[in-house]
Amino acid sequence: MSAPKPILIAGGGLASLLVARSLHRSRIPFLVFERDASIVFRAQGYRLRLSDKGLESIETVLGPAGFQRFYDACGKTGGAGFAAIDPLTGETLGGSAPSVANEQLTSREGKIVGISRGDMRKLFMEGLEDNVRWNHQVKGYESTSSGVRLIFADGSKSEEGSMLIGGEGVKSEVARQLTNGAIKVYDLGSRGIHGQAPTTAFRGLGEGVFRLVDDTTQANGGKVFLMTNVRANDMHNPDINFGWTMGGSPGVIKAPNDKDTITGPVAAQIAKSLTSHWHERVKPLFDNMIESEAAFWKITCSSPQGVPEWPNDPRVTLVGDAVHAMTPAGGNGANTAVRDSALLGRLIAEAWERGHGDSWTGVTKGYEDEMRVYASAAVKESYGQATSSFGVELDLETTPTINEYVAPN
Structure with missing residues (x-):
């Protein structure tokens, strides 16, 4: 009997690492591909304020002992x-x-x-080091007859995976390809x-x-x-x-x-x-x-109108900033990202226990349907607070995007 194919995770940010942690606890094989050379390769950004919902999501993934260690570090x-x-x-x-x-x-x-952010990433990554592949910049993916492969900037490809989770941030190449450019970051x-x-x-x-x-x-x-x-x-x-x-x-x-x-x-x-x-x-x-x-x-x-629809792919989905980028106002971004990780990780684990781990039937659709509701509300709230706090305005017709998509010929 052949070993199950791993779940491929693009990006090594907070949402990606937390969903990896969830898979690790469920003993589901996975691989994380990160463009940086190490976890300390670049500045980690500002301090993150965690909401009650964010803490609940992290606690669900880490379990009592793991969460206590995380909470003590906060x-x-x-x-x-x-x-x-x-x-x-x-x-x-x-x-x-x-x-x-x-x-x-x-x-x-x-x-x-x-x-x-740096401490959070380190805590999420502990024990996962052997499953992380550094210096791999994702440029897209290809579907196979029974899975999916990542394509990297140097032209090489990953091993075949049973599912792909795109979590490479606001300029996610997986998001561009999956949604045909429907996700725009302004x-x-x-x-x-x-x-x-x-x-x-x-x-x-x-x-x-x-x-x-x-x-x-x-x-x-x-x-x-x-x-x-x-x-x-x-x-x-x-x-x-x-x-x-x-x-x-x-x-x-x-x-x-x-x-x-x-x-x-x-x-x-x-x-x-x-x-x-x-x-x-x-x-x-x-x-x-x-x-x-x-x-x-x-x-x-992202657009305050909400997370857009795209044709569901049973083997490919998105988490964190790759699907719903937010301003720093209100601290919504990281808390929504870890909520993604907890939800997707739970649905994958449930399918794994039912023995559906090769096809992941209904997992990505169930996740995306639920995620669109809470993430759309969070993006709208984040943008609303930014207009008053930062003096910004977004015009969907004229405001430039940072992730412009050019469809392949």
Whole structure:
């Protein structure tokens, strides 16, 4: 009796690794193909705030013992909402920060729970290392008579798999091919910078989740905004760095050639120049930056009209940003991505137990039907919060996309 073909997973991001973890627990063979050379190859981005639904999804996949270890690694911050600081005067303003007064931040035990993207990936990957293939940039896939193969940038192909899960992010080649370009990711024009600094740089803020808004950047109403999370339990730990996320309304933050791959000192200097006039209470966040960890990024979003329909393929589906890209507003992206992983992993495991693991009958359709409902609502909410917080506007006819699809001849 021949061994079952593995499930192929394109991309090694959060959603991909969590669904891989789910398959691992169910003892279902799989392989992950990631374009980077290692898990620390590039900057890991900003800290992720986990909702109750996100934590529930992760707990479902990891199980009691695994989740407890994950939860212990998360930071916990007290307080129910954002506090606003005037970056020009250093004054803590009364009430919640503007534009986010109604956003609920706490998720468990009355705490705001968060973890860095890099730490999250490492925890999800533990024990899966032998199933990860680095330096494999996916350019598409091909269906076979009894499975599917990935096609890589160098022209090589993977072994045959029984299913393919595309999770390579907002520029997913699997998503382009599967949906014939129906999934569009729009460039909202707003730009951001992620930075880190030693915990000592944050002591002047106190504990809490803070939002700073500087609307004096440009005469035309452009603004710079910054969010950061200061955790009291970690404040005096010299081995921990706190992070912050800076954003700017369209046209404010400008990187050389508008490249979203800019990291290190170049990105750090952009942040420093934009905040050079800020108050001494908040200046240490930039003066003491760990410049090598600075990273520039573009704020993008899928259509707020919802996840589109495409002809279902029983052997190919999508998770995370590959199917529903979101702005950072509201923290919806990562929480929806891990929900994908838990749902798809459960449906695959149920089919495996029924002995349908070769055809996966109904799995991708059942997953996509349910995912479209909650993911469409999350994208709409994320975009709605971004319009007020970041000053962005999306016109489906004129706003440029970052994943333009050219159908094969």
